[in-house]
Amino acid sequence: MNTQSLTIDAHEPGTPPGDLAIWFFIFAELLAFGVFFGSYAFARAHHVELFNQSQQLLNRASGAINALVLITSSYFVVRAVAAIKQGLSRQCANWLGAAIALGGVFIVIKLFEFHAKFSAGISLSTNTFYMFYLSLTIFHFMHVILGMVILAFVMAKARSGGYSIEHHTGVETGASYWHMVDLVWVILFPLVYVIR
Amino acid sequence: MSQAFTKSMARNIFFGGATFFFLLLVALSFDTMQVLPKRDHRENITDAVARGKAVWEKNDCIGCHTLLGEGAYYAPELGNVYKRRGGEFVKAWIKSRPAEGTPGDRRQMPQFNLTDQELDDMVAFLKWTGEINTNNWPPNIEG
Amino acid sequence: MQYKSQAVAKPYFIAAIGLFVGQILFGLIMGLQYVVGDFLFPAIPFNVARMVHTNLLIVWLLFGFMGAAYYMIPEESESELFSPKLALTMFWIFLVAGALTIVGYLTVPYAALAKMTFNDLWPTMGREFLEQPLITKLGIVVVALAFLFNISMTILKGRKTSISLVLLLGLWGLAVFFLFSFYNPSNLVLDKYFWWWTVHLWVEGVWELILGSLLAFVLIKVTGVDREIIEKWLYMIIAMTLITGIIGTGHHYYWIGTPEYWQWFGSVFSALEPIPFFMMTVFAFNMVNRRRREHPNKAATLWALGTGVMAFLGAGVWGFLHTLAPVNFFTHGTQITAAHGHMAFYGAYVMVVLTIISYAMPMLRGRAANSAKAQVMEMWAFWIMTVSIVFITLFLTAAGILQVWLQRVSTTPMGFMATQDQVALFYWLREITGVMFLVGLVVYIASFFVAGETKEAA
DSSP states (O other), X not given: OTTOOSSOOSOOTTSOSSOHHHHHHHHHHHXXXXXXXXHHHHHHHHSHHHHHHHHHTSOHHHHHHHHHHHXXXXXXXXXXXXXXXXXXXXXXXXXXXXXXXXXXXXXXXXXXXXXXXXXXXXXXXXXXXXXXXXXXXXXXXXXXXXXXXXHHHHHHXXXXXXXXXXXXXXXXXXXXXXXXXXXXXXXXXXXIIIOO | OOTTSOHHHHHHHHHHHHHHHHHHHHHHHHHXXXXXXXXXXXXXXXXXXXXXXXXXXXXXXXXXXXXXXEEOSSSOBOTTXXXXXXXXXXHHHXXXXXXXXXXXXXXXXXXXXXXXXXXXXXXXXXXXHHTSOOTTOSSSTTO | OOSGGGGXXXXXXXXXXXXXXXXXXXXXXXXXXXXXXXTTTTTSOHHHHHHHHHHHHHHHHHHHHHHHHHHHHHHHHTSOOXXXXXXXXXXXXXXXHHHHHHHHHHHSOHHHHHHHTTTTTSOOOSSTTOOSOHHHHHHHHHHHHHHHHHHHHHHHHSOOOHHHHHHHHHHHHHHHHHGGGGOOOSOHHHHHHHHHHHHHHIIXXXXXXXXXHHHHHHHHHHHOOOHHHHHHHHHHHHHHHHHHHHHHGGGGSSSSSOOTTHHHHHHHHHHTTHHHHHHHHHHHHHHHHTOSSOOSOXXXXXXXXXXXXXXXXXXXXXXXHTTSHHHHHHHTTSHHHHHHHXXXXXXXXXXXXXXXXXXXXXXXXXXXXOOHHHHHHHHHHHHHHHHHXXXXXXXXXXXXXXXXXXXXXXXXXXXXXXXXXXXXXXXHHHHHHHHHHHHHHHHHHHHTTOOSOOOBOO
């Protein structure tokens, strides 16, 4: 938009990287997830046994693999930011592409997991644990998709040379969002799949 | 506030957020529609129940009473009135309201001149309503 | 006034205020019937008075929204209205249809009205707030479509601002979600589920877009703060509104037969619903503090600030009070709901309409602002009405807490009617404050007739 400020957007020390708005957004997102995690803990305290039993039935292997997948993709995004800071648009786009591909891997693994659960007749109304499990993972799943869309836009712009050493706020913005998506999973996975 | 925070970002958050959450509402509603038959016992909605709901609406009962807690707060909750009072009491009560009102300044219920058929339908509707799974609401029989 | 066609807003505003008076009078009748049960019985039973009270509220707010749109859009689009004639025609159609509906409520028994309007063919009547006969509902759709056509065409041919875009979105949403009022299955649970898609998605969804854009418009005008800043705030506020409010619909799905998980979704998201209202308060005060000009219309500024504060208190704080499922289990369908309803509607929607009227009416009458004397009077009206509504809310809250305690929490629960007798004192106090509110309203109307020196339109 033509409303972009005219200041140089390579960020000054002391301010967060990327567009400030994305940080508001990230904050709001973390708040929503935080409230949900809090509710989960609250509900768990009231139904410890039910939660323990149901947790046994989750596929911890696929959850752990997905954690590794997302952490790796976050690393790729870091490399993409590093690349654009040296003005290497091509490499930046490639690293982003790799991160998006890993996002796709996450999606596929998750779909298998959901498919198994839905085939077993599990739904939001099965019990309180599954209500949380499905809500939290699907909510996060949607965020992965949104994050991939954002990264795809950034990648397309990077590929066409839209970023430079001086102007690459867009890359940092997309990267920040992706790290948030990763971070939520890193909390969600142990909370819902492991801790009992 | 930082200059990097632009109006177009705010606008994108608005459109993205609104779309996202509306889709979430649609998805949750879809799930709700799958679960509802087990909770509302729709197999028990006979013609009498359906007609009873029409009687309920045509006389604007919701203008004074609550039904499952929704409506006006002027007169008692009727979602559980079948359990509280029984069908015969409900019919006798509706029938016996004096057209000119009861003496004294207690709250008045109009005489609706319902036919016996309509009274039976109304009771069928209230009975069915009382069997909906409302997560144990109201807290006690008084509604 | 910069554009001639803005003048069509004037009859809309006048009608809105007129119907507002009617709403308050019927509110007073109901308030008295709470304690003197046979007042006006059988001429006007409580359910009829309530229908008139709530329907008048909805209709006059709609008049206010439409008037606001007709006033704002030409200025925002920098272009005359697409068709002032259509706007005036729709005004009369809407007014006559509304008046006939109210007359119908008051003169024939509701069941007879239902029969006369062929409700049996397509039953939509007899549900809270949607009591209008089918023909009136169809009339509302026709008027809304003609109105939206008029506004949309004006925006299309002129400048497109964020304020007009948000207003347009809100108004289209209003029309679209009203369509759910035509869906009335014989399954009560389904009926209630989608009834809320009109009611909740109106007042905690699309109406807030309208509210936001009206407030933003007036703030730009009276503070002179840069449009970019105000519109950025507007987007952030309405983003939070919809992010929290859409799933917040769940707080109505706790006890009506819907699945248990709504207790979690409803509680989590509606607990966040005060945030956008808090942002609105901060926004209003921030903009006024950073003002770049001293607008002569002090009253309009006061209304704008009041909207922020009272919307936050009524919708935000009083909503939060009973929105969590474990609390709502006890408060659902009590006077607590009534308390919240009164302050939220006044704080958010009544006040924002009075804000735009306060700003626009002097312009429509050919001056930048009313005389100092008239403004002082208007500000008196502001304080009387606002303080009254605060006390009405407090008394109803007290009645509600007592009611919950006696009827639902106590180990020996009292029946409904016995409980009502116990809290009668608070209903009397509410009625007295209701009369105070009417006094405030009379002062408000009188302020339009105060002459005195006037400043020329800028």
